[in-house]
Amino acid sequence: MEHNNNNLLSHICRIDNHPVKDLPVSIKQKYLIGLAAVLYTISNGNATMKTLFTQWAYSIIGQDASCLFSQQTDDCVKKALSINRIGFRFFRCKHEFFFDCFYLTESFDKGLLPKLGEYLTLIGKNIFTKESLKTTIDYFNGSCDKNALKVSECLQKHRLLNISFKQQKQKRVLVVANVSAGKSTLINALLGYRFNNVRTTACTSRLCEIYNKPIDDGFAYFQSNHLEYDPHIDSHTSDDACKVGMHFKSTLGKANICLIDTPGVNNSTDTDHWKITTTAISHGAYDIVVFISNGKYNGTTDERKILEHIYRNCKKPVLFVLNQLDAFNRSVDNIDEMIQDYMKEVKAIGFKNPQVYPVSAIYAFMLRHSNNLDEDELDELDLIKKRFSKDFYNLPKYVGLESSSDIERTGFIYLEKGIIKQ
């Protein structure tokens, strides 16, 4: 069965402080075998459910427990529900067990909750679990107070974070540019990761959707129509998958946003790129367009062609980004003039009151990724920092805005505000 609900790319899969984590390993194993048995049965061994289980289990036991996700007897479930003492200390974890069963099932497919309720009722018949099971069922139906549920608050908080994030209206941002305008660098700066390869000859040749997660929680992607998860974000690039989820380390971090990367439209060796991107623009499955120009070389025939296409076919707001302004030279270039000329061009095409954002994507990326730069990049960062201490490179001032910090001077904070506001 396919299970590629895009919402899952924003899902927080791991938890830091699961209450069962502090119990002895043998008990944790019993607990996880029971949990895996329930989830396997309810989902018919679905691979996405396996990923959700494996990451949750990792949070509890600190190692890969994917092998537990297999066909088991109901006895394993009974054993997990009957855990009640360590040595002379008596306790129960049935509340947590029920919570985990319901929460992971709900995350996978809410429609399966009634089936889960029936299954657990049947299994728990003779082991005094009735009351706690009923409370859990009511809680997940939304018909009982959160205080009635006897599980640690951190479990409920985890669920609420996932739910409230997905309840925010998702904003889809289509990022469009001509080749080499700095689209990959700009997306990397918004993500705070080196996700897109910069300067590779094989540049983006398809749409790539990047979903934000509300907090740092690894890298999620779909493979053969099921969810995969990797805690190491840095080992992935946009070549790996065309739908991915990760936490954006920028001021977009709390927003339910999906960035849609498009192929550079004027690629002379691949005319498909024009088709893919213009089809996406006409199709309209987005809320705003971010159009990126290289500040130094804007106003080309190629650029006019794509802007005219956007003007005719896009019914949504467009943010106009002028990138690479760090490359302007104080003695020969005039940023003010360039922005005015650009505005004139864009207005001549027909856009009313264009919102223009002067930025340096490379500087914003280096500031946000400064712990992970190579030696050459660190040298470059030093240089660019020095350069940006001059008022000429205070980019927001060219559109009447103020800035105090380094990252503000790159123009990115205003760009991100613009994305969120539109």
Ligand SMILES: Nc1nc2c(ncn2[C@@H]2O[C@H](COP(=O)(O)OP(=O)(O)OP(=O)(O)O)[C@@H](O)[C@H]2O)c(=O)[nH]1
């Ligand atoms: N100086 C400067 N260079 C930049 C900036 N942004 C990108 N570049 C450089 O411009 C070149 C192209 O950048 P990319 O981010 O790969 O541009 P792209 O639009 O994704 O290019 P394609 O995918 O090939 O269409 C690279 O050499 C980048 O290092 C910037 O803000 N300042």
Ligand SMILES: [Mg+2]
């Ligand atoms: Mg690129």
